[in-house]
Amino acid sequence: MDMLIGQKPNQPAPADLIVDGDQASFMKDVIEASRSIPVLVDFWATWCGPCKTLTPALEKLVRAAGGRVKLVKIDIDKNRALVTQLSQLGLPLQSVPTVAAFWQGQIADMFQGALPESEIRRFIDALLKMAGTTAPSADLIAEARQAIEQHDFQLAAQLYAASLQEDPEKPEAWGGLARALLAAGEPDRAQEVIDEVPPKIADHAEITGAKSALALALEGKEAAGKLAALQARLAANPADHQARYDLATAQNALGEREQAAESLLDIMRRDRKWNDDAARLQLLKFFESWGFDDAATMAARRKLSTLLFS
Numbered sequence: 001m002d003m004l005i006g007q008k009p010n011q012p013a014p015a016d017l018i019v020d021g022d023q024a025s026f027m028k029d030v031i032e033a034s035r036s037i038p039v040l041v042d043f044w045a046t047w048c049g050p051c052k053t054l055t056p057a058l059e060k061l062v063r064a065a066g067g068r069v070k071l072v073k074i075d076i077d078k079n080r081a082l083v084t085q086l087s088q089l090g091l092p093l094q095s096v097p098t099v100a101a102f103w104q105g106q107i108a109d110m111f112q113g114a115l116p117e118s119e120i121r122r123f124i125d126a127l128l129k130m131a132g133t134t135a136p137s138a139d140l141i142a143e144a145r146q147a148i149e150q151h152d153f154q155l156a157a158q159l160y161a162a163s164l165q166e167d168p169e170k171p172e173a174w175g176g177l178a179r180a181l182l183a184a185g186e187p188d189r190a191q192e193v194i195d196e197v198p199p200k201i202a203d204h205a206e207i208t209g210a211k212s213a214l215a216l217a218l219e220g221k222e223a224a225g226k227l228a229a230l231q232a233r234l235a236a237n238p239a240d241h242q243a244r245y246d247l248a249t250a251q252n253a254l255g256e257r258e259q260a261a262e263s264l265l266d267i268m269r270r271d272r273k274w275n276d277d278a279a280r281l282q283l284l285k286f287f288e289s290w291g292f293d294d295a296a297t298m299a300a301r302r303k304l305s306t307l308l309f310s
Contacts, residue, residue: 018059021072023082029072034102038131039070040124043098045077050114051097057117058099061124064166068133069124101127118169141172144180153184169198175206182210182217183255190214205292213289220253227254241267241274245282252286260286261300268307280304 021029021041030039042058044051055073062071076083076096083093091100091107100110101123108130111123144159160177163170174197181190191214197207223230223246230250233243248263264286267279283304287297 017067017069018062018071019073021074023079023085026072026074026082029070030102031105033070034105037068037070038108038127039072039102040127041100041102042071042073043076043083043093043096043100044073045075045096048096054097054099054114054120057114057120061117061120065124065128068128099123103127103131121167121169140166141170141176144173144176148176148180148183151183153180156180157184169201171197171201171204171206174201175204175210178210179213182214187214187217205288209288209291212285216249216285216289217253220249220251223247223250224253226250239270241271241279245275245279248279248282252289257286257290257294257296258299261296261303265300265303265307268304272307 019025019029030041033039040058040062042051042055044055058071062069074082076093087093091110092098092112095112097114098110098112101108109123109127115123140159140163144156144163147153147156147159157177157180160173160180163173164177167173174193178190178193181187181193190210194207194211194214201207226246227250230243230247233240234247237243244263244267248260248267251257251260251263261283264279264283267274272280283300287294287301290297
């Protein structure tokens with residue numbers, strides 16, 4: 001993602017958030033620590049092949065969590081008495097790797113085997129949610145959305161890009177970054193972002209919405225240059241539905257969402273089935289590109305519902 005602006009590298013975790021534990025330190029490092037911060041315990045062994053891939057992934061994600069979760073690594077061969085004690089408490093440690101999550105002094109969840117990084121991330125996100133906190137990527141996305149509302153699109157792009165450094169498979173961050181760049185007047189960079197979306201999330205609503213926003217922006221760019229001519233055509237003939245349709249496309253490209261929706265709704269009021277229902281279908285594209293929870297989408301959807309069912 002070389003084109004992403006404002007990338008923030010993962011900050012190193014404080015020294016006491018990734019530690020090697022043993023029987024003597026287990027109570028302090030895990031049980032007591034888990035009363036204030038979720039703790040992951042990685043039970044591993046030197047002869048364990050999958051451990052060699054799981055442990056680095058755990059360390060990476062703990063660093064990415066920015067101090068919100070702790071990792072304690074325990075070599076089962078050097079801590080047999082502890083393993084026996086925990087097994088008697090019901091923690092299955094017959095095979096490694098095994099990762100147990102502790103919160104408030106209790107085992108909250110666990111998994112066995114070398115899971116893919118995306119699944120480990122979901123495991124940690126669920127643990128943080130249970131502990132009443134959120135992953136850093138969620139905070140960054142919330143800040144980015146606030147920046148969008150304040151029309152600070154460059155800051156929003158930086159925040160979305162930073163979120164992708166924390167979680168490269170976050171569709172909200174990919175879609176948000178593309179939209180922010182588009183709003184900042186950088187459609188080419190927005191297209192580059194869309195092109196780099198991981199295939200496994202390419203059909204997510206956030207991604208398809210961003211693609212739709214980009215397509216509509218490119219479609220409306222030419223129409224926006226003819227804004228005065230379109231308005232003149234409508235002044236001369238209010239029933240010129242093609243002019244009003246093109247005007248809606250131009251208004252959307254200019255960020256005038258309410259006006260764009262109203263132009264299409266006006267066509268439907270005058271001739272609901274004009275051009276094979278083109279006005280309604282274009283309005284649905286607007287909804288997808290704006291986002292289904294956007295204020296303009298919700299307002300226009302209510303008007304559309306009233307129009308269709310009246």
